[in-house]
Amino acid sequence: MSPKAQPPGIAFRKHDHRRCQRQLLAEATQLCAERNLRLTSRRRQVLEILLASHQPMGAYDILAKLNRTAPNEQIAPPIVYRALEFLLGEGLIHRIESLNAFISCAHPGHRCGAQFLICRDCDQVAELEVSDNGLLAEAGSLGFAVDHSVVEITGVCAECQKHVG
Amino acid sequence: MSPKAQPPGIAFRKHDHRRCQRQLLAEATQLCAERNLRLTSRRRQVLEILLASHQPMGAYDILAKLNRTAPNEQIAPPIVYRALEFLLGEGLIHRIESLNAFISCAHPGHRCGAQFLICRDCDQVAELEVSDNGLLAEAGSLGFAVDHSVVEITGVCAECQKHVG
DNA sequence: TATGGTTACGTTATAATATAACACTATGTC
DNA sequence: GACATAGTGTTATATTATAACGTAACCATA
Ligand SMILES: [Zn+2]
Ligand SMILES: [Zn+2]
Ligand SMILES: [Zn+2]
Ligand SMILES: [Zn+2]
Numbered sequence: 001m002s003p004k005a006q007p008p009g010i011a012f013r014k015h016d017h018r019r020c021q022r023q024l025l026a027e028a029t030q031l032c033a034e035r036n037l038r039l040t041s042r043r044r045q046v047l048e049i050l051l052a053s054h055q056p057m058g059a060y061d062i063l064a065k066l067n068r069t070a071p072n073e074q075i076a077p078p079i080v081y082r083a084l085e086f087l088l089g090e091g092l093i094h095r096i097e098s099l100n101a102f103i104s105c106a107h108p109g110h111r112c113g114a115q116f117l118i119c120r121d122c123d124q125v126a127e128l129e130v131s132d133n134g135l136l137a138e139a140g141s142l143g144f145a146v147d148h149s150v151v152e153i154t155g156v157c158a159e160c161q162k163h164v165g
Numbered sequence: 166m167s168p169k170a171q172p173p174g175i176a177f178r179k180h181d182h183r184r185c186q187r188q189l190l191a192e193a194t195q196l197c198a199e200r201n202l203r204l205t206s207r208r209r210q211v212l213e214i215l216l217a218s219h220q221p222m223g224a225y226d227i228l229a230k231l232n233r234t235a236p237n238e239q240i241a242p243p244i245v246y247r248a249l250e251f252l253l254g255e256g257l258i259h260r261i262e263s264l265n266a267f268i269s270c271a272h273p274g275h276r277c278g279a280q281f282l283i284c285r286d287c288d289q290v291a292e293l294e295v296s297d298n299g300l301l302a303e304a305g306s307l308g309f310a311v312d313h314s315v316v317e318i319t320g321v322c323a324e325c326q327k328h329v330g
Numbered sequence: 331t332a333t334g335g336t337t338a339c340g341t342t343a344t345a346a347t348a349t350a351a352c353a354c355t356a357t358g359t360c
Numbered sequence: 361g362a363c364a365t366a367g368t369g370t371t372a373t374a375t376t377a378t379a380a381c382g383t384a385a386c387c388a389t390a
Contacts (some may be wrong), residue, residue: 009307038357040367059347076370081348086367097262098315100347100376115300117309126307130299135280135316138295142174143323144282150263151300152315158308203386205338224376241341246377251338265347265376 006106011054011126012119012157021051027108028092037090045069046083047104050093055123056101059084096125098152103127113149121160171271176219176291177284177322186216192273193257202255210234211248212269215258220288221266224249261290263317268292280316286325 006020007013028047032039039047049065050057057065063080067073084102087093092108095101096116105114106127115128139146156164171185172178193212197204204212214230215222222230228245232238249267252258257273260266261281270279271292280293304311321329 008303009309012307012309038367042368074370077348078350078370079368082368097317117304117307119309120312126309128300128303130303134295134299135293135318138173138280138293139282139318139320142177142282142291143326144174144177144284144291144318145321145326146318147285147320149319150315150317152262153300153304153309153311154314155304155312156310161308161310203338205385207339239341242377243341243379244339247339 005110005129006127008128009117009126010106011124012117012159017053024051024104024106024108031090031092031109035090037086042079043083043086046080047087047092050087050102050104054103054125056096056099056103056118056125058099058101062102094127096152097150098154113151115151116153117157118152118154119157119160120154121156121164124157126157170275170294171292173293174282174291175271176289177282177324182218189216189269189271189273196255196257196274200255202251207244208248208251211245212252212257215252215267215269219268219290221261221264221268221283221290223264223266227267259292261317262315263319278314278316281318282322283317283319284322284325285319286321286329289322291322 006024010020025044025048029039045066046062049062059077059080062084063075063077066075066080084093084095088095088102090108091105091110093102093104094114094116096103096118099118103116103125107114107129110129112129115130117126117128119125135149136146171189175185190209190213194204210231211227214227224242224245227249228240228242231240231245249258249260253260253267255274256270256276258267258269259279259281261268261283264283268281268290272279272294275294277294280295282291282293284290300314301311
C-alpha cells in the first residue's frame with residue numbers, strides 16, 4: 001500500500017486537519033513497521049505534537065508541551081532531541097534551519113530533500129517537492145556531489161495577504 | 166564603476182585569493198561610501214576576518230580571532246553580532262543557516278537571495294546566483310509572496326572527491 | 331567651538347538552543 | 361534466566377544569541 005501524500009501547499013489551504021493528522025500518523029506507524037523500527041511512545045508523543053499543526057516548533061516548545069501533559073514527570077532536553085533525531089533520520093519530520101525548529105513531514109518516507117514555504121504572518125509552513133533543476137544542474141556542472149539540500153522560502157501566504165491588504 | 170563579481174563556484178577553484186580578498190574589500194568600502202554608511206574599524210575588522218577565506222565562521226570563532234589579535238582588550242559577543250548584523254543588512258556577508266555561521270558575500274551589493282554549495286570535506290562554501298525558476302514558480306502559483314530565500318546544498322566538492330578516491 | 335541629537339561601541343548578565351557522559355530500563359534472543 | 365542491544369532518564373555543560381543600559385564617537389548646526 002502506498003498512501004496518498006498531502007498535496008503541495010496544504011498547510012495554506014483549508015482542509016480537514018484531523019484527517020490529515022490521522023493519515024500521517026498511520027503512515028508513520030506503517031513505515032516504522034516495514035523498516036522494523038520501534039515507534040516508541042516517546043517518539044510517537046513527539047511526532048503527535050508536531051502533527052498537531054503545520055507550524056514548526058522549537059525543541060523546547062515540544063519539551064514544554066510534554067511536561068505540560070505529564071506534570072508529574074520532569075522531562076529533560078536530551079529526551080526530546082533523541083526523539084527528534086530518530087524522526088529526522090526516518091524522514092518523518094524535517095528541521096527548518098532558518099527557525100531552529102521542527103515540523104512534521106507531509107510526505108513521510110520520501111528520502112529526498114524537501115522545500116518549504118514559510119509564512120512569517122501565520123507561521124504555517126508548507127512543504128513542496130519540486131525538482132529544482134536549475135540549481136542541481138549548476139551543482140552538477142561544478143562537479144559537486146549533492147548530499148542534502150536545504151530550501152526555505154520566507155514570505156507571506158496568499159491567505160495572510162488578503163487579511164493584511 | 167561596477168566591479169566584476171566573483172564567478173560562481175570560485176571557492177572551489179584555485180585562484181589568487183589575495184586579489185579576491187582585496188577586490189571584495191574595495192567593493193565593500195565603495196558600497197558603504199555610496200550608501201553613506203560607516204564601515205567602521207570594527208565592522209571592517211569583522212569583514213576582513215570573513216574575507217580571509219571562503220569558509221564560513223561562527224560568531225564565536227570570529228570573536229576568538231578578534232580577541233587573539235588584540236589580547237589587551239576583551240571583546241564580548243554583542244560587538245561581533247552587531248558588526249555581523251550591519252554587514253548582513255548591507256549584503257556584504259551571508260548567514261549560512263544550516264551551520265549557524267557567516268561567510269563573506271561573493272557579489273557584494275546584490276540584494277537578492279543567494280545559493281550556497283557547502284563542501285562537508287574542506288568546509289569551503291561557494292556562492293551561486295541562479296534564478297531557480299521551478300521553485301519560485303511553484304511559490305507564485307500558490308499566491309505566496311516571497312521575501313527571502315535560503316538555499317544551502319551540502320555535499321562534496323569536485324576537488325575533495327578526487328582526494329578521497 | 332560649544333551643544334545636542336544620533337549612531338556606534340563597550341559591558342554585564344542572561345536567554346535560547348543543543349550535546350556529552352553516564353546510569354538505568356526495557357526488549358528481544360539464546 | 362543470561363546476555364546483548366536499543367531506548368530512556370538524569371545531570372551537567374557547551375554553543376549560539378540577545379536584552380539592557382551606560383559611554384564614546386560622530387555630525388550637524390548655532
Ligand atoms: Zn493538515
Ligand atoms: Zn500565512
Ligand atoms: Zn577567493
Ligand atoms: Zn571540498
